[in-house]
Amino acid sequence: KSRLDIDVEELAGQIQDGSRTSLARGITLVESNAEHHFQKAQQLLEKLLPKTGNAIRIGITGVPGAGKSTFIEAFGTYLCNLGHKVAVLAVDPTSSLTGGSILGDKTRMETLARNPQAFIRPSPSGGKLGGVHRKTRETMLLCESAGFDVILVETVGVGQSEVIVRDMVDFFMLLVLTGAGDELQGMKKGIMELADAVIINKADGDNVAKADKTRREYGRILHFLQPATKGWETKALTCSSLYGTGISDIWRLISEFEHSTQQSGVFAERRRLQTKEWIHSMIMDQLQFSFFHHPDVKTLLPKAENEVISGSRPVAAAVDELFKAYLGL
Ligand code: GDP
Structure with a gap:
């Protein structure tokens, strides 16, 4: 059994x-x-x-080394102390391709992991039926039904993963480093336009003044970008995940965001759109699964591939034949 x-x-x-x-x-x-x-x-x-549906869902991204796991450790512990139950999930864009993981391997967030009010789950691997996307969303729902009222979804800033996470959370934050003058110039405008807040981490020690300067630079740039959320001006804040400074301000900002978007209806509207998008992507996944598992397709596909590769058949004609077999035409 x-x-x-x-x-x-x-x-x-x-x-x-x-x-x-x-x-x-x-x-x-x-x-x-x-x-x-x-x-x-x-x-x-x-x-x-x-x-389900009663948690605030927060996405966190940033390059490796930005301090994501240190931040989540500090932020998660802070929230647990306030009486919240915090679930930490990860979306690892590489896991579906390689079976490996850039987020899950090292021992991370040890203090939070021991906290009885926290629950940490590493990234699922992809597999055939829907992949990381579906699994993380469903895991989020399970956590909500178990009473977790803050869901943190972490991802490394690589390719598509920020967009995937943006599509499943209410609030999305980008963790960056100080002294980003040049980096700022090169940074993809796209990712900043996904964020509801840019957090300049490691604002401690000799770095405080530099962090503040970086915050002002981001503030200036954000002012000219398309906001990620209608009616919400994306803010830049500093914090030190190592010393815990600025952590409470970030939570206050998120609470403010939640309040104002609830009032304006933007919060509920985003959830509706996200659900719709989820349905559509699930349909694509199911279609793909049922197509490739159809017995006739399985029989015909290797032959069709060989014919196309050897140059004896056009691709579209081979695909057309496969679809006819799939649809029983
Ligand atoms: P991740 O790859 O984004 O998860 O980054 P980590 O959380 O592993 O942090 C990378 C390095 O930066 C580690 O050595 C941390 O100790 C350090 N770090 C993270 N946050 C801070 C901070 O607020 N201040 C300082 N001084 N170092 C930090």
């Missing part, structure tokens, strides 16, 4: 009662690439859905 061969009803109850073991087991179910686990995971989510 497999470890995941479980009673969904019972598991849902245990997760809502706050059992961490059950939450971890639920997440393992959601992350599994096995078809029968997928069905079970969906049943589980359906049971838990009424309990």
Whole structure:
């Protein structure tokens, strides 16, 4: 009998009662690439859905070395001390390609990991059915149903992962380093336009004055960019994750953001759009899965590939034949 061969009803109850073991087991179910686990995971989510949606979802990105894990350790501990329950998830853009991980390997956030009010989960790997995107979103829902009211989703600033995380959170912050004069010039405008706040980390010791200068530079630039959230002017703040300074200001800013976007309706509207986008991307995933697992497609595909590679058949004609087989035409 497999470890995941479980009673969904019972598991849902245990997760809502706050059992961490059950939450971890639920997440393992959601992350599994096995078809029968997928069905079970969906049943589980359906049971838990009424309990979801009540957390503030916060995305955090930045280059390696910016201080993301140090920041999350400080910020998460601060929030736990305020009485919040904090779940930390990661989206590792490399894990689906290599099976390896740039976020999960080193021992990180040791203090937070021991905090009974915190829950840390490394990035899932991709696999066939939907990949990291779906798994992280579903894990987020499981955490919410377990009573976690702050969800932190961390990602490294590589390629598409910021956009993926932006699409699943309410508030998105970019962690940067001081003395970024040149870096600032070269920094992709695109990523700054995803952010609701730019946090200049490591504002401590000799670095304080430089950090403040960097903050003003960012402030100037942000002023001319498209804001990520309608009606919200993206702010630049400094903090020291190592010494804990500025951490409370960041939380105050997020609370302000939540309040003002709730009032204006932008908060709910973003969640609606995100859900719609999620449906569409799931449809794409399912279509892809069902196509490549169709028995006729599986039979015809190797032959079609060979014909195209050897130059005896145009690509579009081969694809057309495969789709006809898939649709039973
Ligand atoms: P990540 O790769 O973005 O997760 O960055 P880490 O959190 O691993 O931090 C990279 C390095 O910067 C580590 O040596 C940290 O100790 C250091 N660091 C992180 N935050 C601060 C800070 O606020 N002040 C100082 N002085 N160092 C920091």
